Amino acid sequence: MPVTPDSSDPVIHDLWEVQDILAKRITLSGETEFLVVWKSTWSPAAMVKDGPVLRGWYDTPKFKTQGDMAVTLPLARGTQFYVDCKRLAQQKAAARSGQPSSDGAGTAASEAITPRQVTGPRKELGSVAKRARRD
Numbered sequence: 281m282p283v284t285p286d287s288s289d290p291v292i293h294d295l296w297e298v299q300d301i302l303a304k305r306i307t308l309s310g311e312t313e314f315l316v317v318w319k320s321t322w323s324p325a326a327m328v329k330d331g332p333v334l335r336g337w338y339d340t341p342k343f344k345t346q347g348d349m350a351v352t353l354p355l356a357r358g359t360q361f362y363v364d365c366k367r368l369a370q371q372k373a374a375a376r377s378g379q380p381s382s383d384g385a386g387t388a389a390s391e392a393i394t395p396r397q398v399t400g401p402r403k404e405l406g407s408v409a410k411r412a413r414r415d
Contacts, residue, residue: 296321 297319305313328334341355343365355362 298316299319300317301314302317303315305315307313337354341362342352343355343361344350344352353361355365
């Protein structure tokens with residue numbers, strides 16, 4: 281039986297929007313459960329409680345955009361975004377030192393990346409950013 285939200289219920293304003301349902305299961309007690317992905321939303325920092333997720337965020341290398349509405353993105357090792365940012369940082373370092381840059385990620389991808397090393401215009405990130413800018 282579907283549950284109808286009661287507008288007098290004070291908890292209704294805390295409902296989140298579901299982005300996708302990944303799976304359904306029946307528990308040992310016979311209840312139906314869904315594995316859901318919640319729609320992303322921006323939340324004030326005061327609403328994010330300290331815990332392993334927040335500490336993990338601070339411990340992860342970041343990429344920061346420039347401008348008035350700067351966005352900081354995590355650089356998860358092993359992702360194409362990480363490799364692209366590392367390559368950009370290597371190219372910038374090589375340009376400053378006057379040495380030719382290396383195109384391969386190689387062992388340098390295991391080094392820590394600081395936000396200052398990879399901060400730059402979107403156009404330097406490659407075809408994905410260029411495609412998004414055209415849309």
